[in-house]
Amino acid sequence: DGGITQSPKYLFRKEGQNVTLSCEQNLNHDAMYWYRQDPGQGLRLIYYSQIVNDFQKGDIAEGYSVSREKKESFPLTVTSAQKNPTAFYLCASSSRGAGGSYNEQFFGPGTRLTVL
Amino acid sequence: SQQGEEDPQALSIQEGENATMNCSYKTSINNLQWYRQNSGRGLVHLILIRSNEREKHSGRLRVTLDTSKKSSSLLITASRAADTASYFCATAPTGANSKLTFGKGITLSVRP
Numbered sequence: 001d002g003g004i005t006q007s008p009k010y011l012f013r014k015e016g017q018n019v020t021l022s023c024e025q026n027l028n029h030d031a032m033y034w035y036r037q038d039p040g041q042g043l044r045l046i047y048y049s050q051i052v053n054d055f056q057k058g059d060i061a062e063g064y065s066v067s068r069e070k071k072e073s074f075p076l077t078v079t080s081a082q083k084n085p086t087a088f089y090l091c092a093s094s095s096r097g098a099g100g101s102y103n104e105q106f107f108g109p110g111t112r113l114t115v116l
Numbered sequence: 117s118q119q120g121e122e123d124p125q126a127l128s129i130q131e132g133e134n135a136t137m138n139c140s141y142k143t144s145i146n147n148l149q150w151y152r153q154n155s156g157r158g159l160v161h162l163i164l165i166r167s168n169e170r171e172k173h174s175g176r177l178r179v180t181l182d183t184s185k186k187s188s189s190l191l192i193t194a195s196r197a198a199d200t201a202s203y204f205c206a207t208a209p210t211g212a213n214s215k216l217t218f219g220k221g222i223t224l225s226v227r228p
Contacts, residue, residue: 031214042120042204042220043159050214058215090158094214101146102214105206107158 003027006091006108013078013085013115021076021111023091031102032074033092036060037110043090049074078113086115120148120205120219128225135192137222139205140185146208148181149216150190153202162190162203167210197228 004025013019023032031050035043045058049068063082068074074093078085089112092105123138139148147166151159165172165181165188172179178191192199202223206216 033214033216035218040220043218045215045217048215088156092159096214102208104149104161104164105159105216106161107151109158110156112156 004091004093004106004108006089006111008111009109011111011113013113015115016080018077018079019113021078021089021091021113023074023076023108024072025074025093025106025108026072027093027095027106028071029093029095029106030071031094031096032068033094033105034058034064034066034074034076035090035092037088037090046076046089085113088112120207120217122203122205122219122222124222125220126223126225128227129195131195131197131226131228133195135195135199135224135226137190137192137203137205137224139188139190139219141188141205141207142186143207144210145183146210148179148188149206149208150177150179150188151204151206151218153204153221155201159204192224195224195226197226200224200226 007022033048034046047066049055065077090110091108094102094105097103149164150162153159163174165179176193181188202221204221206218
């Protein structure tokens with residue numbers, strides 16, 4: 001059963017704590033992405049990775065960190081430097097298509113992070 | 117930065133009616149994609165249209181792309197209550213970059 005999973009579904013964090021959100025895919029996709037979604041808003045890109053051991057900052061990378069040690073996994077750490085981390089976090093993956101472009105993105109179910 | 121801007125922001129229709137949603141963008145694209153999101157869930161890919169295509173169909177969905185006007189439309193025919201969701205357009209830039217830029221979305225409500 002192929003797909004992309006995220007855990008946990010809900011996460012509560014005290015101010016000043018780092019937390020790590022998990023994202024795993026068994027679709028054999030090269031690229032993986034982390035997005036943040038605030039209420040009534042679209043998706044904003046945090047980080048993305050096109051290949052193992054390499055990743056690039058998106059539009060709102062400050063206060064976040066990632067790693068890509070395995071093709072299947074792309075964990076996101078929300079650090080204490082992120083001043084307003086309460087949001088819905090979505091992970092996605094995509095495969096490389098013809099001509100070097102990328103195909104559609106497949107999304108996980110999301111993690112809702114709340115800072116107490 | 118949000119390249120795709122959807123219009124209208126919200127749409128309420130009766131079951132059986134057609135729903136038309138529009139998306140405009142600013143820079144050259146490789147392709148444009150439409151996604152759907154049910155409340156509290158992840159996004160689901162609906163359809164991808166490449167820059168050299170003008171129209172594409174998938175079931176009750178019809179997407180058009182006008183690169184000269186930098187705009188796209190998504191038509192859902194014979195809508196159902198189950199179509200109630202948020203719909204997003206996303207643009208893929210030209211080149212090998214894998215990033216997508218999403219709009220803020222359109223909230224569609226289909227009344228039974």
